[in-house]
Structure formats: structure tokens, C-alpha cells
Amino acid sequence: MFLLNFFDLLKGIKKEFEQISWPTQSELLSQTKKVIVALMIFIIMISLTDGFFQWLAQQIFIKRFQP
Numbered sequence: 001m002f003l004l005n006f007f008d009l010l011k012g013i014k015k016e017f018e019q020i021s022w023p024t025q026s027e028l029l030s031q032t033k034k035v036i037v038a039l040m041i042f043i044i045m046i047s048l049t050d051g052f053f054q055w056l057a058q059q060i061f062i063k064r065f066q067p
Helices: 002-019 025-065
Strands: none
């Protein structure tokens, strides 16, 4: 009984894999480039935001605690 269910599961998996439309190499490269560009933009935005808040914190603490 268990083996029959297992083989049915494998048949179902095979059918699902046959229905997948895999991207072509050019589509894959295009999408990969888009992801890399988006990540670079995100990294730059995070770095600029971090730098701004670091500068702001330094301005606040230097003025408050400077003798």
C-alpha cells in the first residue's frame, strides 16, 4: 500500500515537471541581470541611509556631550 502511494506520488511529480516551462538561457541571463541591478540599487540606498543616520547621530552626540 505504501509503495503504491509512493509511486503515485512520483508519477504526479513527473507530470508536474513536464508542465513546467523552463526559461531559455537568454531569458535567464536577462532576469539575472535585472536582479543584480536591483540588488545594487538596494545596497546603495541602504548604504546612503546608513551613512546619513550615522552622520546625524554624530552631530547630535558631539554637540550634546562635547565639553
